[in-house]
Amino acid sequence: MSLYSKKEKSRTKVNDMDIISDFENLKVSTLEKASRISAMMDHITIGPQSVANKDDSNKLENIENEQNSCNIKIPQKTNSSFTHSTISTSNGIYFSSKKILLESEKQRKEEVRKKMDCRINHMKENGRVIQEKMANSRSLMARERERRNEEKLADILAEIERIAEQEEIKRRHEQQLQAQRAQEQKEKLEREVEEYRKRMKEKEELTKIVMVHRGHFTAKYCDIVTLSKNCKDKYAIDMILTANSARIKQLIQQIEPLDEKIKSGELISMDVNVIESLVHHIDDILTTFRTEIEKIDAQYEAELARKAQAASEIQPIVESENIPVGNVVSSQHPGESYAVENNDSKAQNSSVITNQEAVAVLVNAPVTPSASVPKSEETAADSECKEGNLFKYVDKESLQIYIKNQQFLNLYKKTCKDFLQSTATKKFRFECQKAINIPVNAISGVSEQHLRDKYDRLHNLLIGKSSPNVTQHPQGVIFCKDHMAKKIVSQGETLVSSKPEMAFPVAMIVVALWNEHEDFGELFLARLHEACPFTIPIFLPQQESQSNEDYYKSLGCKYSEDGTVEKQDKFLKRMSGLMRLYASITVTRQRKGVTKVHPYGLQHAWRWLAAVFNIEPRADICDLCATLILDMLEVAGNVLWTAYPTQFHKLLILLSEQYYPRMRNVADGGGPLMRLEEFLRNALATGTIHPADGMLPPNFL
Structure with a gap:
């Protein structure tokens, strides 16, 4: 119960006690007045028989007033017979006390009821007013709470906004720093790439210049050999060769380091001066040879003419038989022009790969230059037999593709050797492989949108627009292209071999990437030919000195850990998958909007x-x-x-x-x-x- 209710209840009890007390006083006063009046009244005062006695009434009023003022009790005259039931007056009028009491009680109750009704109404009014005040107070308090909550919310929102602004400023600052670092890294990489390209271009130009002079040196050396072979006086030419052999040998020894530098790509600008000097010296020797041989030939012709004239005078002229140039070397004395021809074999080593060298690569035999010391007839015939037997089963153009494929892969492995073996790039290589494996494994022709998504992810990776950024390392892009090529070839061995229809979505991705990245196409083709040489096509026969394992590996067979070769059906299934992938690439059309020529079309x-x-x-x-x-x-x-x-x-x-x-x-x-x-x-x-x-x-x- 509230404090207000307790106060109201106590106040109501006090009022009730006051009312009862007032009623008791009223009752006593009324009875007293009635007793006094009844003693003084001696005639009828009520009704038609009443006698108005103004004086008596005035006297009674005065007496009453005096008695009331003095609080004097007037003794009542009672009749012993009506003591308990009636009250008599001086006029002989009797009143029933019971009726008077009942009337008084009735009046008292009516007064009490009225007062109580009035009090209740007053209390209701007070309660209503209090309720209104409490409602107003609650409303004011609610509005105050709302105002305070709104203020707090506004403060919180302002604080959140301030924090968000600070975070945004911080984020922009970090983005700027990151963009600046990325830009610096990009510029650094661009500078490094540019420097690398510049160095490679310089090396390429330097190599071209050296190779041109090297060719001049070889040509002049061959001219010396030709002149020595065509000289008619072999004794005289032997003397010239003996006089110049030490000088020629020295030139050959000086050019051998240049040949090594050409192979390793470590040429410097000073090597140009060296090769120019060597060419100049060999040119001097050639000039000397040409002059001396012209003199020797002239003297030889003159001597022949003289001998012929002398013989004609003694006996009939016997004409000498002309000897073909091709047999000059075999008709010479043992040891003649050996130094020249031996050095000539070294000079020819840097020439372009011939069919004979290609055959030697396949049969794992050392290369024999065409201008070396003459072979015996049996050796030459055996070589021709092996070459003819090889080209019976190997197409010459396909053989050239096979050799070029081997050289291309060796060059890539040499270029990326440090990158692949470095522990610093291990995490980067793992991230690149993961970014490639996921989309390649998900390639399928379920929808155009699905296939385009896989192409976009792979293409963006190769151009450095996705994570990881492959351009952050000079060998990052070529590594990703090679790994992508190997992964797609692996899809041909596994996915296409089991589901041939999957060759076409894989081929479409290959063609689309090939259009944008030509070196990726070359790497893919090299990896495909490496896994399946029959896509070239090349069907290598087993050589005499070749083991079964080497031969089967050259065909593309795989060996298990225990050293057993894979079964024939499994091998045929793998080769079939790779062949279908190869064929699908040739018939796959260009994607929408591409006007380039097909990189590897139907031809x-x-x-x-x-x-x-x-x-x-x-x-x-x-x-x-x-x-x-x-x-x-x-x-x-x-x-x-x-x-x-x-x-x-x-x-x-x-x-x-x-x-x-x-x-x-x-x-x-x-x-x-x-x-x-x-x-x-x-x-x-x-x-x-x-x-x-x-x-x-x-x-x-």
Whole structure:
């Protein structure tokens, strides 16, 4: 109960006690007045028989007033017979005390009720006023609370805004610092790249200049050899060679370090002066040789003429038989011009790779220069036999591609050797590999948007617009391109080999990236040829000195940890996946909006088939060859027939009537050959090849 309620209750009790006390006093006063009046009244005062007695009434009033003022009690005259029930007056009028009491009680109750009603109304009014005041007070307090809450909220919002402004300023400052650092790093990298390019350009120009002079040196040296071979007086030329051999040998010794520098790319500007000096010296020797040989030849001709004239006078002229130039070296005495020819072999080592050198690379034999010491007839015949046997199974153009592919990969490995072995770049390399593996593994043709997202992620990574920034290291971009190439080739071995239709979305990503990054395309092609040399195509035979493991690895076979080679069916499946990926690239169209020439178009599929048909079938790879031909025809056959309708039809007839029977003659006719035969029969019978499963529509990406 509240304090207010307690006060109101106590106040109500006090008022009730006052009312009861007042009523008791009123009751006593009334009875006293009635008793006094009844003693003085002797006539009727009420009703029609009453006698007005003004004096008596005045007297009674005066007496009453006096009694009231003096508080004198007037004794009541009572009749003993009516003591308890009636009150008599002096006039003989009797009043019933009970009635008087009842009337008094009734009046008292009425007065009490009125007062109580008045009090209740007053209390209600007071309660209403109090409620109104309390309501007003609560309203004021609520408004005050709201005002204070609004002020607090405003203060909080202001503080939050101030903190946000500070954070924004801090963030902008950090962004500016980061942008500044990135810009500085970019400028630094650009300077380093520019310096690197400048150095490489200088080295390239320096190498070109040195190579030009080196060629001049070789040409002049060859001229000396030719002059020495064509000299008619061998005895005289031996004397000249003996006089100049030490000088020539010294020049050869001085040029050998330059050859090493050319191979390693460590030429300096002083080497130009050195090679120019050597060329000048060799030119002097050549001039001396030419002058002396002209004199010797003139003297020799004069001596022959003199001897002929003398012989004609004694006996009939015997004409000497002319000796061909090609046999001059073999007809010389042992040891003649040995120094010149031995040094000539060293000079020829820096020349361009010939077919003979290419053969030597494949059979793991040392290279024999064409101008070296003459070989015996048996050695030359053996070399020609090996070369002819090799080119029976290897297309010459494909062989050149194979050698170029090996050189390209060796150059890349040499360039990135420090980067790949450095522990400082280990984390960076891991982040780059992760950024490549995730989108490459997710490549699929479910939708254009999905495929475009994978292309954008890979392209942005290569141009340095995503995390990690591959341009922060000079070898970062080329490393990412090579890893991307190896990863996509791995997709051909695993994904495409199990799901052939997946070759087309992978091929579309390759073509799109190839358009923007030409060196990526070269790396991809090199990695593909490394994993599957048959995509060149090149089918290397096993050499006499070559182990089975080396031979199988050259074919692309994989070895397990225990040293066992993979099974034939698994090998064929992997090669089939890579071949389908290769063929899909040749038939995949450019993406929307690209007007460039296709980086590796349909003509390469035609070249592959033509190169295969120019190679003699072998029993050990006949199943593989049949499998790959079938893969190429299934993937690219429809497009080839559309592009070259007449020529491709002739090619199929050639395959069916000539090349396939040769394959069947050297093999037992296994499953791959049977499938190829059935495919050719259906294609020639229907005059068409169905498009490959999974081929994407034009402008899909």
